[in-house]
Amino acid sequence: MKLTPVGIDIAKNVMQMHYVDEGTGEVVNKPIKRAQFLEYFANRAPCLIGMEACGGAHHWARQLTKMGHQVKLMPAQFVKAFNIRNKNDAADARAIWLAVQQPSKPVAVKTEMQQAMLALHRTRERMVAFRTMQINGLRGMLTEYGEVMGKGRAAITKAIPEVLARVADRLPAVLIDTLREQWNRVAELDEQIARIERRMREWKKDDRAVKAISEIPGVGLLTATAAVAMMGDVKAFRSGREFAAWVGLVPKQTGSGGKVNLHGISKLGDTYLRTLLIHGARSVLTNAKEPGPWIEQMKKRRPLNVVIVALANKMARTIWAVLAHDRPYQKGYVSAKPA
Incomplete structure (x- = not known):
């Protein structure tokens, strides 16, 4: 018809x-x-x-x-x-x-639950960005009064009570009260972010696909829920290579006259999911006791950041394979081409 x-x-x-x-x-x-x-x-x-x-x-x-x-x-x-x-x-x-009317690859239609999970991710991302702005703003304002704190959340959390106590004697009370309110706002954002993550864990318990890919090294709560929600339908991708290309973890190509030049990664697709995969790959290289012979061999001949992106690409392909073939993750599994 x-x-x-x-x-x-x-x-x-x-x-x-x-x-x-x-x-x-x-x-x-x-x-x-x-x-x-x-x-x-x-x-x-x-x-x-x-x-x-x-x-x-x-x-x-x-x-x-x-x-x-x-x-x-x-x-x-x-x-x-x-x-x-x-x-x-x-x-x-x-x-x-x-x-x-042209032959092309359509975008998979997402379910309401998948869109709801993406909404949680976007909300959490905005809260994390605002929390970082709050912390940097407090650090900058206190620097104007000679109070310099170390970089990072842990450093300012440890130093802020003593800093506010020291400047309270020489600065107007209205400013001190405002600074304390801003610091309390950071604690409120921590609680809101934690609540969102708890809701994501509840979805993970009920969703078979999220639980399956969470077994892959480097794929945590955020990466697993974001990948399943953004992918929509795994059948929309013909292979793991196509999914990795959709995320933007493959080289950008230019060329003419039959010659193809490969450059850095294309950075196509969703920046958020690609960032999560790269951070997960970096975590594996940093914390894994036995990353595997494939990673060890690549580290000997390629720069560290190239190895991280290559591992992120492999993670994306593994996510597709686990979901497309509907089977659990197996460490050391070697795929074989059909005869």
Whole structure:
């Protein structure tokens, strides 16, 4: 059964739609209000609906899929290549309509639980950044009064009570009270971050996939939950190599005339997940008693940071293999190509 391709440029209040009516051949490019959007597709024959993978796209994709339509989410940079000249809603909808008919790798539609876990990760990331800003701000203000503390959270936690006690005799009380309030704010952020991590652990207990990849060395609570949530559907990736490339842990390529040049990692995909994988790989190299012969041999001939990224790439491939083949992690497992 051939599905009618439809391009939809989603927005907050108005959705722009573009398709060609099969019966009349008329080109339809019109806006639809948000409240009438699902109603419009409720009684239509199944369509191939294309949308950019942006804010709200996963919600609409889930709703349209329930109605029997096939939804294809595409990266915005892929759609951009089909937008010629003017940039407006009508042109964007037409570009999406053109793009959805091309062979390409779609973005996996995430479940509500996966999106909820990503929301926890983003909230925690903002809180950690704000906590760092608070600590650095306190350190900078106290430096103006001759109180210099060491770098790092442990150093300022140990020194701040004595520092505030010393400056209390010579600084206005209003400033001392404000500094104490700011330091208490850091403790409140610690508690909020800890609560978010406890909620992540609760999901880990109930999710089989998260528990499976948590056995991989270097994959902790944050990496496991973020990987499962961001991946969406493991079947969206054909191999572990493709998943590692999606994360951005493969060399960037340039070349012409049949010659290919390899550079540093591409840094495509989500920066947050790539950072977690690299930090996990660094932890393995730092703390593991027996990292393994593969790592030991590579350390002899490559710089440390190159080894870390290579191990992060291997971790990403292992995550895909464990989830795709639905079997537990086995240390020292060697894959064999089929005969």
